[in-house]
Amino acid sequence: MATVARPRSIISVGSAKTGEATRRELYFFNLFRVLQACIYTGLAFSPLAVTWIDLRFPLLGQVNALLFLAFATILFLRTSQMLRHVTGMVSLALVCDIVATVLAIASINEPQSGIAILLMFNIGAGALLLPPRIAGMLAVFGAAALVLGVNIVRYYDAHYEIGPLESLLFGTAYLASYGMFTVLGRQMRATEALAEQRGTDLANLSQVNDMIIRRMKTGVLVVDDANRIHQINESAWMLIGSPKPDLRDLGTVAPELSRRLYHWRTTGKTENRAVALAEDVPEVLPRFTRLSPNETTNVLIFLDDTSLVSRRAEELTLSSLGRLSASIAHEIRNPLAAISYSAQLLAESEDLVDADKRMVEIINNHCARANDVVENILQLSRRERSRPELVDVNAWVNNFVEEYKASNDLGMDLLRAVTQPRLIDGLFDPQQLQQVVWNLVQNAIRYGRLPGEPARVAVVARMIGEKGPPVVEVVDRGPGIPPKVAAQIFEPFFTTHEYGTGLGLYLARQLCEANQAALEYVPVAGGGSCFRITLVTQIAAPAGRA
Template identity: 85%
Template sequence: MSTVARPRALLFAGQEGTGETARRELYFFNLFRILQACVYAGLAYSPLAVTWVDLRYPALARASSLAYLIFALVAFMQTDTWLRRVTVNVALALVLDILAAVCAIASLRETQSGIAILLMFNIGAGALLLPARLAGSLAVFGAVALTVQAFIVGMLDPKYEIGLLESALFGMAYLASYGMFSVLGKQMRATEALAEQRGTDLANLSQVNDMIIRRMKTGVLVVDDANRIHQINESAWMLIGSPRPDLRDLGTVAPELSRRLYHWRTTGKSDSKSVALAEDAPEVVPRFTRLSPNEATNVLIFLDDTSLVSRRAEELTLSSLGRLSASIAHEIRNPLAAISYSAQLLAESEELAEADQRMVEIINNHCARANDVVENILQLSRRERSRPELVDVNAWVTSFVEEYKASNDLGIDQLRAVTQPRLIDGLVDPQQLQQVVWNLVQNAIRYGRLPGEPARVAVIARMLGEKGPPVVEVVDRGPGIPQKVAAQIFEPFFTTHEYGTGLGLYLARQLCEANQAALEYVPVAGGGSCFRITLVTQIAPTPSRT
């Protein structure tokens, strides 16, 4: 699956990061700071100061406003850099905002109230960008600084406009501004975080849906009113003959499908007859539907592979046959056990002739064969559900070969494990994989040998390509399997051996499919056979928000 969508990194109050929201807030905060510094410098240096702005302390006004303007310009240019340590930088900047405002209030007459009100925005912006406690502490610092300044300047200048009571009221306004902006910031970020999460969920859901459609056995196409293909999944692409990606005209790619679509558009009726849309492609039954009742242009086309329908019917038949066979097998088992037990007792007789001993041996052999058939049929009917888990395929193959050697006397036959230096993980039920590989190894040792030579079998763990799926392969160096026989070896009850049941490979494939794995036969160059089990890998989880 393509990569699962990630939410953009959000920067909550007091959290370092590179969130776009925090960058935007910090950008406008620094831009406002430049405007604020220009106001202070304009009042301190403008010729108008001579006429209607009285400078109480000209040197303090001009020096503090110039320094604050330089700081505001530097802060604006360093907005992106500040995001790396936003808490520290914003806190220090807010302290300087408060000190610059206090200096401006102290040094300028007739504008003290306006500057004090202007500082309220800085306190509120700090509440948006800083942790609640730190922002509250700075709001208290602003209120205390303004009150202390009013007390000191009021003692030095009897004409000072802002008294202690008014300073205290401004301090309360700062605290109220902090509280309001803090609550507003929490609600805003919670809403944005929820919207961001919903967007991520929708993106992930869209990718999952896209993956499901791509992997569907049913072919799916979206065609517009100009007969142009907009979307097509893998199954449909194969069913119409695997055309080149640049071919998008349905009439060129699949003329018969285009004819049936035209017939459906004009008459509203579909042709239910199956048709092969390409050479060597299976027959399909096309179905047409509009994407929505109000959508008059785009048409959704489903291509139902008739071979899949036949296969599903065959599976249902086999399932019913398996249940019926299981009932019969239970009834056969009891008399079979009695026959086998009687034959064993008869074989222990000392007066038994040689010819009779041979007959008893034949009875025992065929009882064992019949019992194997019964066991396979019962196993087919009572197969347990798979419990997949993440397995280290290298370690599993090594452990399997050691266990098989310990449980079976191989004599001169050879069995070895081949692993890779890289980590290979597969999602599978280990017990069912053990059952499948055990069956394959037994077949390889029994049939995968050249006349007069020992069997040479390898159980291999590897990956198909650099980034392909993990596979487990059972390879022998025997005569191989003829092509005509290889096409039937996975069919139930098909066998080329007189004592075979024909269910071993069928059961092995069924167990693999229960684990979403695939079992296939691959000829080996130079002679031999390879049975390959292609496993699935673990599905990547949705990344958590950071």
């Protein structure tokens, strides 16, 4: 749903920004490294302020701390650039962390255990950011570097605080930290992916709901207690007269609807009388409801187009009449067959005078006409679902003309096919297209002729313009159809011929519409008639008309 402006298009749903979670983790990892470097620097330069911290190798400790602080600061400032090469940059940083930590442990006398513990967080963070194999190799490297560094220091100082066993325990703790953070990272990634997928699904569902509401034939508005329109779909926007985008006050946009809303709010009753909310728009029947039982501010307004309700009722009525007509046609068929058969037997009698023979002929003619009506009604009621497929229109027209000539004695009448040298494809159910064109050709041969002259009928396959839709036309050179009659020829049971049923063209148009094609009558300059079938090249979705 949109605001009062003409409804906007749906905003596409996207996922979270690529690397956002990694960027956040890198940021905190680099921030921890800066704090870690500050601790190393403070310890390395602590003899300048206090006397209880002793350095074994002062120059090594101070140079190591300053370089590590500079390195950590640069990484922190370039966190966003690290996203381009996350694995390589994090691996390099973790190697530097291990080296700097081992050198700090070797150069500082007192808090060696605390410094060794800090490295556990670096290895754990690496396990979160790096592939498990690389993170595991770096954890092994950290444990080995610590054990080797401690043993080297103890070679020069046997009274060094961290012993071989303790260094092995720290190394084991590094490996355990790697394993724990690897499992934790896997679970975090899975949870994050699931949350992101759920968020995307929720956004897509919201988009689908928005699209459904926008495409609803029923108008939908959301109005607050200040009588301002918050949201409105396309149907409601048109039913209230297509107001300007800056008009959001319901009293200004649709005074009558505002009055009915006030009446509903004060009395709780809805007026059951249709009203047109603007000029040249259909009448609507407003309905009001709260968004939820606890909602007291916003009101949901439905505008039911009465013309749609009438059309639905008419469609239901026609459907019921169609089923009733089919039932009646079945009941008529049996006595009609008996009458026709009795008339044929009577016609074989040798005692009939000419007047009686004429009466029998009339009976037979009207029985045939009634049977045609019954057949057309039954055809309408049991019409199969269309199965459109791609048809080579040129080849189809040539085959149809040859088949029609082989099945019907044309005598002096002329039927020809007119095709194009280029490929013309269209979608239509071949059997139903055969039925439609057969009916049109029969009508053209029967009625599309000048008095005393043979019929001249052409079945044409062509395209309208260079890139227009494909069409099949049945053209005759007869007297044409008067405009008043042409406006009614597709109506059911309309006929100008004494023995016509008035259902042939109606049934032909119904079959065309079932294939999303169009059948229309086009006058021919200089005399004659043209019935044009405009085919589609792809089947569009039947729903979704705004």
